[in-house]
Amino acid sequence: MSEQSFDYDLFVIGGGSGGVRAARVAAGTYGAKVGLAEQDRYGGTCVIRGCVPKKLMVFASTYRDSFEDARSYGWSVEDGAFDWDNFSGKMNAELDRLEGVYRSLLDGSGVDKFDARATIQDAHTVALSTGETKTAKHILIATGGHPIRLGVENADQGIVSDDIFHLDKLPKSMLIIGGGYIACEFACILHGLGVEVSLYFRGAQILNGFDDEARGLVAEAMRARGIDMHSGANVLEMEKQDAGIWIKSSHGQERTFDQVFFATGRKPNSTDLGLEALGVKLARNGAIEVDEYSQSAVPSIYAIGDVTDRVNLTPVAIREAMAFTKTVFGGEPTPVDHDLIPSAVFTQPEMGTVGMTEEEAAEKGPIEVYCSSFRPMQTAFAGRPDRVMMKLIVCQETRTVLGCHIVAPQAGEMIQMAGIAVKMGATKEQFDATCAVHPTMSEEMVTMAKPVRSA
Incomplete structure (x- = not known):
């Protein structure tokens, strides 16, 4: 099949964060003719049934503590009942708005959208549940994953x-x-x-x-x-x-x-796409196996995001999409960088982390551990027993900060900033040379003078 006979330069299967970013950049930045198929809602797991609604629920869930703390700070506040109907209605309206934004971004980039399930017939042909078939020079699979249940009856x-x-x-x-x-x-x-x-x-x-x-x-x-x-x-x-x-x-x-x-747990959405018959290799859990450029065993077929089960985070899928478009359409072979990715767990308190754990680092060589745990000013004044923790893992030989771990309110916000320093290879002494912002919880990151232990 000659290049001129393809319907598209790129056909993307999956309208989540990774798929939409790849489609938009390929079309808008590089001028490629792009089609995209999504069988459910645009925005994928993150926007529709993951990060965004979850974080809104996190915000909602913290107000009970806030009411209690407010009284300790002199406010006359009564606890109220949580109205799920009110909240969920507003949450779903926000998700509808965001889905509309995703659709508009695709339209603005000139991407052809297909609200349909897509399967792959051959290395350059996609079959849609509408009965149509489309051909493409490159096919990108960005179908994400789904939650799984235990194998217990009922x-x-x-x-x-x-x-x-x-x-x-x-x-x-x-x-x-x-x-x-x-x-x-x-x-x-x-x-x-x-x-x-x-x-x-x-x-x-x-x-x-x-x-x-x-x-x-x-x-x-x-x-x-x-x-x-x-x-x-x-x-x-x-x-x-x-x-x-x-x-x-x-x-x-x-x-x-x-x-x-x-x-x-979760499992990649790779079932019934027609992949194995084409020679696309799948891992035991169904993940599409790809190289450092997100290319599968079939040269025209690529995959990014959770369906590859590399690092299952929305910003990672977006970075994989950017690397893919640079590689395939920008003439800049760009391997995906999965090293030193900051992440947060939105528990209460939150946990932010980047780099190695203490256990991982100790296996690789001599380390020093700097750690401080204390009651933060805001909640201590309110009489709560909550504790926070700031922790740095340092290589004894190079003094490089190998890992940073924060357990505290807003740890996700803090670890983003710390992640920049760790990614740059900052040393403990460079952390120490940074003036503290006082009074804050995060000032402990630059004032821990002595290690609590070595390993």
Whole structure:
């Protein structure tokens, strides 16, 4: 097939953050003829059923503490009841607005949109659920992922993260199954909104893969808030009954909850796209295997974002999209940089992290650990026992800061700034040479004079 016979220079499957960015830049910046197919809503997991509505729920859930703190600061404030109908209506209106923005951005860049499911017929042909077929020189798969449930009988009677934003009403009690960031974030959110929350997780501690000291402090704070947490626990049986959903757990409990929420992982959306028949290689979990330029085993087919299961974060998918367009349409081969990515877990308190954990760094060579944990001024004045933590992991030989971990309100905002310094390879002495902003929590990042331990 000659190049002139293609309908498009690029056809994108998936209208989430990564797919939309790739389509917009390929068309708007490089002048490519681009088509994009999305079978659901534009904006993908992040905008429609992930980061954005979740963060709005985080904001909503923090006001109960704010009312209590306000009284300590002299305000005459009465606690009110949380109105889920009011909030969810406004939240869904905001998501509708954002989806409209995504659609407008594609229109403004000259991208042809197809509200349809797309599958791949061959290396250059896409079949749409409308019955149409489109050809393209390059095909980009940006289909994201989806939440999965445990393999327990009647698991479909529970909900997953996609469902949490569409509840008719908030349950009085909820069991959340899982110990990852989605489970912990929603445990804090729902507890803050007045739901009685229990958290069952299989491991010894929540937030596996994060710094041990940091996740330990988050776990302590969650327990102190009243979240009922059970380690080494799994659900063996569940059944919907008149009183709610009855469960039997691996640690011997039998309890009934109004709702059960599976936060037990996610899986790439690569099923029934026609990939394996074409020779596109998939990992055991269904992730599309790609090289450093996001190219699959079939040269004309690329993949970015969660469907590749590299680093499943929205900003990463967007950066992968930018690297893809530079490589394919800009004549600048650009490998994706997955090193030193800052991230945040929106628990209460938040956790921000960039670089190596203490455990990872200690395996690679001698390190020094600088750490400070204290009660911050704002909540200490209000009489709350909350603690925060600032932690730096430093290479003994080069003095480079290998990792930074923050547990504190607004840790996500702080770690973005710290991430710049860590990405630049800043040393501990360069942190120390930066004047502190006083009085703030974050000034501890530049005033920790002596290591608390070496390893």
